[in-house]
Structures are given as C-alpha cells and as structure tokens.
Amino acid sequence: MNGAALIATTVQVVVVVTGAPVLVGLMRQVQARLEGRAGAGIGQPWRDLRKLLRRAPASPTGTGWPFRLAPLLLVGTSSVLAAVTPLLSTASPLDHTADLFAVVGLLALGTVTLALAALDTGTAFGGMGASREVTILALVEPTILVAVLALSARVGSTNLSEIVSTTLHDPLRVASPASLLAAAALLIVVIAETGRLPVDNPATHLELTMIHEAMILEYAGRDLALVELAAAMRLSILLGLLTSLFVPWGIAGADLAMLPLALAAFVAKVAALGVALGAAEVFIAKLRLFRVPELLAGSFVLAVLAVATSFFFLA
Amino acid sequence: MTDISYPLYLDLASGLFLLTAVGVLWRHQLSAMIRLFGLQGAALAAMVTILGIHQHSLELIVVAAGLGALRAGLLPYLARRALGDTPAEARETRPVVNVAASLLAAAALTLLAYAVTRPLVALAPSPATAILPAAVAVVLIGFFTLVTRRRALSQVVGFLLLDNGITATAFLAADGVPLIVELGVSFDLLLVVLVLQVLTTRLRTAFGSSDLDELRELHD
Numbered sequence: 222m223n224g225a226a227l228i229a230t231t232v233q234v235v236v237v238v239t240g241a242p243v244l245v246g247l248m249r250q251v252q253a254r255l256e257g258r259a260g261a262g263i264g265q266p267w268r269d270l271r272k273l274l275r276r277a278p279a280s281p282t283g284t285g286w287p288f289r290l291a292p293l294l295l296v297g298t299s300s301v302l303a304a305v306t307p308l309l310s311t312a313s314p315l316d317h318t319a320d321l322f323a324v325v326g327l328l329a330l331g332t333v334t335l336a337l338a339a340l341d342t343g344t345a346f347g348g349m350g351a352s353r354e355v356t357i358l359a360l361v362e363p364t365i366l367v368a369v370l371a372l373s374a375r376v377g378s379t380n381l382s383e384i385v386s387t388t389l390h391d392p393l394r395v396a397s398p399a400s401l402l403a404a405a406a407l408l409i410v411v412i413a414e415t416g417r418l419p420v421d422n423p424a425t426h427l428e429l430t431m432i433h434e435a436m437i438l439e440y441a442g443r444d445l446a447l448v449e450l451a452a453a454m455r456l457s458i459l460l461g462l463l464t465s466l467f468v469p470w471g472i473a474g475a476d477l478a479m480l481p482l483a484l485a486a487f488v489a490k491v492a493a494l495g496v497a498l499g500a501a502e503v504f505i506a507k508l509r510l511f512r513v514p515e516l517l518a519g520s521f522v523l524a525v526l527a528v529a530t531s532f533f534f535l536a
Numbered sequence: 537m538t539d540i541s542y543p544l545y546l547d548l549a550s551g552l553f554l555l556t557a558v559g560v561l562w563r564h565q566l567s568a569m570i571r572l573f574g575l576q577g578a579a580l581a582a583m584v585t586i587l588g589i590h591q592h593s594l595e596l597i598v599v600a601a602g603l604g605a606l607r608a609g610l611l612p613y614l615a616r617r618a619l620g621d622t623p624a625e626a627r628e629t630r631p632v633v634n635v636a637a638s639l640l641a642a643a644a645l646t647l648l649a650y651a652v653t654r655p656l657v658a659l660a661p662s663p664a665t666a667i668l669p670a671a672v673a674v675v676l677i678g679f680f681t682l683v684t685r686r687r688a689l690s691q692v693v694g695f696l697l698l699d700n701g702i703t704a705t706a707f708l709a710a711d712g713v714p715l716i717v718e719l720g721v722s723f724d725l726l727l728v729v730l731v732l733q734v735l736t737t738r739l740r741t742a743f744g745s746s747d748l749d750e751l752r753e754l755h756d
Binding site for chain 2: 396397398401402514515517518519521522523525526529530
C-alpha cells in the first residue's frame with residue numbers, strides 16, 4: 222500500500238468532513254447577500270452542528286432499528302464515498318473500489334436508508350417524503366450510470382480514477398459533444414440527488430414542498446447533527462465528482478509533493494461551483510412535483526444522447 | 537478550416553441541431569417551441585456553412601445563408617404571429633403522450649436512427665456522414681411531435697422539424713439537393729406557415745381555441 226496514497230485518502234476524508242458544512246454555509250451566505258440580507262456567516266452550519274451535538278437524541282415511540290441506524294449509515298457511506306472518489310489524487314489504496322457502480326450503489330444505499338427511517342416513524346410527513354424521494358431516486362440512478370458510462374466508453378473502464386487520469390492526459394476530450402451532454406445530465410442529477418432548487422427547496426418547511434426535510438423531520442439532537450453533516454458531505458462529494466470528471470486539472474497522481482496544490486485546486490473548484498449553484502438558486506423557483514419527472518426524463522435523454530455520440534462518432 | 541477543428545465544429549453544430557429537437561418535445565410553452573425551432577434553423581445553417589467552407593464551395597455557403605434567413609428568421613417570425621395574444625393560447629394542452637414519456641420516446645428514436653443508419657455510414661465513412669444519425673433522429677422526432685401534439689401550431693412546428701431533418705440528411709449524405717428543388721421546398725414551407733396563420737385566426741374566432749381535438753364534431 223502506497224504511503225503517499227494513504228495520506229492523500231486520509232486528507233480527502235478530513236477535508237470533506239470538515240469542509241462540507243463550510244460549503245453549505247458559503248452557499249447560504251451567497252444567497253443571503255444576493256437577496257439583500259446580511260446572512261448568518263459561513264460558520265453558521267458548524268455552529269448549528271455544535272449545538273445539536275450537545276443535545277440528546279429523541280426517537281418517536283414505535284420506531285425501531287431503521288430510525289436509529291439511518292444517521293450512522295448515512296455518515297458511514299458518505300465517509301466511504303469521500304475516501305473512494307478521486308477528489309485529490311487518482312492513486313488511492315481503495316482504487317478497485319472506485320468503480321462507478323460501487324459509488325452509485327453507496328449513494329443509493331444512503332438514500333434508501335433515510336427513506337426507510339422516514340417510513341419507520343409512521344407519520345404522514347415521513348411517508349410522503351420517503352415516497353417522493355424514492356420517485357426521484359428511481360429516475361436519477363439510471364441517469365448517473367448512463368452519463369458516466371458515456372465518459373467511460375472512450376476509456377474502456379468504469380473505474381472513476383482511470384476516467385479522471387485519462388481526461389487529465391487528453392484535455393480536448395472535455396469539449397466533445399459526448400462530454401458536454403454528460404456534464405449537463407450530471408448537473409441535473411446532482412441537483413436532484415442533493416435536494417437543491419428546482420427539485421427540492423432546502424430551506425422550506427411547508428409540507429407541500431418538502432422532500433428531504435420531510436424525511437428528517439423527526440430527528441433531534443445528535444442524530445439530526447449526523448444527518449445534516451451527511452447531507453452536506455454528499456453535496457460536497459457530488460460537486461467534487463463533477464469537477465473531477467470535467468475539470469480535472471490539479472488532481473495529483475501518486476506524487477505526495479503535488480498534494481497541497483491538489484487540495485487548493487479542489488477547494489477552489491468546489492467553492493466556485495457551490496457559489497455558482499447558490500447564486501443560480503436565487504433566480505429560479507421550485508418545480509411542481511409533477512414536473513420533476515419531466516426534468517429527470519430530460520436529463521436521462523441527455524445521458525442517452527451522450528452514450529450514443531460517444532459510441533458512434535468518429536472524431 | 538483545419539482538419540482537426542472541422543469534425544469538432546460539425547459535431548457541435550449537429551449536437552445543437554438534435555438538442556433543439558429534444559427541447560421542442562420538452563417545453564410546454566408554444567413560444568419556447570418556436571424559439572427552439574429558430575435556433576435549430578441557425579444550427580442547420582451553421583452545419584451547411586461548415587460543409588461549404590470545408591469543400592471550398594461558394595454555392596453551399598450562399599444556400600446556407602438562404603436557409604438561415606428562411607428557417608431561423610422568417611418562419612419563426614410568421615409562426616409567432618400565428619400564436620395569438622391570450623395566455624390561454626400560450627401552452628400545449630395535454631399532449632397525447634405526456635412529456636416524460638415523449639422524452640424517453642425521443643431517446644428510443646435516436647437509438648433507432650443510429651441503428652438504421654449504420655450501413656449508410658459504413659458505406660462512406662467521413663465526419664459528415666458520421667452526423668447522419670442525428671439528422672435522421674430529428675426527422676423521427678419531428679414526425680413524433682407532429683403526431684402527438686394537439687395544438688395546430690405545435691403540429692406545424694413538428695412538420696417544420698421534419699423538414700429540417702430531411703434537409704440536413706440531404707446535405708450530409710449527398711451534396712444537398714439541386715438549387716431549384718431547394719427553392720421549391722422553401723416556398724412550400726413558407727406557404728404552409730402563412731396558411732397556418734390564417735387558419736388559426738379563423739379557428740380562434742369561430743371556436744374560441746385552436747385545439748384541433750375540439751373539432752371532432754359539428755358545431756352550430
């Protein structure tokens with residue numbers, strides 16, 4: 222096992238765990254400033270987490286092990302994803318795990334656990350949130366698989382590290398139609414998977430519009446802190462995956478000396494993408510729930526077109 | 537145009553050509569469909585211009601300019617005039633196949649187009665013929681739009697998409713059609729949109745809406 226790669230993976234996990242709430246705080250601050258408010262500052266999510274971690278968790282009567290297991294499993298899968306996806310370096314000791322299907326499976330595992338926990342509470346909000354989330358998940362998973370398959374067709378392998386290092390060596394590939402279509406499809410998928418506008422409003426508490434909030438409504442104290450941290454980690458991992466696949470310059474190989482540069486590049490790219498996403502959210506409204514399958518079907522069509530162009534075009 | 541950038545520009549133009557066809561199936565607002573059709577006309581003109589520059593043919597470039605003026609300028613302008621002012625007229629009502637299913641059908645039609653044109657592309661491989669599946673896919677998507685939409689204007693947009701796809705196929709597979717045929721087809725399209733404008737105005741004053749399914753039975 223390469224020592225440098227082990228250090229890179231550890232740094233990846235630490236950066237994602239500590240930096241994810243900061244990313245969420247940055248997005249909220251950008252939105253507040255654009256809406257004319259002063260905002261609570263970039264450190265507010267960490268202050269919220271600190272407050273929640275001091276409180277005891279409470280479970281509703283009648284809930285069983287799914288309710289208690291979900292926060293732990295969410296943080297667990299998010300940490301494994303942070304270690305496995307090629308965010309800082311493409312030579313990780315978990316290289317053979319960095320496969321597309323494994324990554325998508327881990328994401329889906331976290332979502333399904335949360336949906337089961339929401340059903341376990343037996344409340345109307347939980348059931349409604351779980352059914353909406355699973356509808357979106359059913360449409361999002363094929364799109365991720367097909368879109369990254371389009372990128373992997375040229376490389377010959379679905380291993381994410383290999384895709385990233387091949388893109389590093391052949392920069393013009395990013396401008397090909399297959400890559401652009403896959404980027405558009407993956408952007409819509411990231412917005413749907415992390416529950417941002419226009420699919421789900423992360424700041425809402427009205428039952429007509431809640432999807433993610435409805436599932437975590439019954440959590441309190443430490444459990445709620447873990448669920449919020451996991452949601453922030455998934456957002457930063459997915460944004461990091463987007464930048465690794467389409468803007469990979471700065472990612473280190475097996476060389477430890479490149480690590481500080483890779484860290485700075487990763488932080489800058491994900492922060493820029495987060496700010497752009499947050500700023501765009503100020504100007505769009507949430508889609509009606511019945512229109513969300515149309516948006517996701519459209520992103521699936523973009524992914525299928527990406528696969529078709531990558532398999533069939535000559536240039 | 538260098539040998540490296542010619543396939544890339546052609547790919548990008550044809551990608552835009554196909555994406556606007558998918559966009560016409562996606563959007564609900566008729567004005568958005570007309571705008572996307574105009575963008576598709578511009579993409580078609582760009583494709584023919586790139587082909588003309590690569591083959592050093594002034595005639596192709598002139599034809600491309602004419603195509604752009606007609607399909608990206610005049611036809612969308614006339615179609616927008618046929619749209620009407622009331623908000624009730626602005627949207628497509630309950631297509632026969634709903635939007636999500638139409639989009640999946642568009643994906644299936646694109647794959648069908650790729651499968652069907654494989655022997656054609658294998659006959660004469662070049663960057664121009666590699667784009668042929670996209671043009672045939674636009675033909676199929678245009679036909680699908682024509683068949684599954686209820687409003688007169690969306691059906692005509694589908695018909696115009698169909699013709700855009702046929703023109704693109706002609707320019708990519710052969711060297712385009714003779715100029716006289718191109719002029720004749722363009723004049724036919726112009727007449728279709730002009731007749732549509734008159735027809736929708738008459739429909740609106742007689743029946744209050746241009747939803748063609750309302751015309752199923754005799755009215756007083």
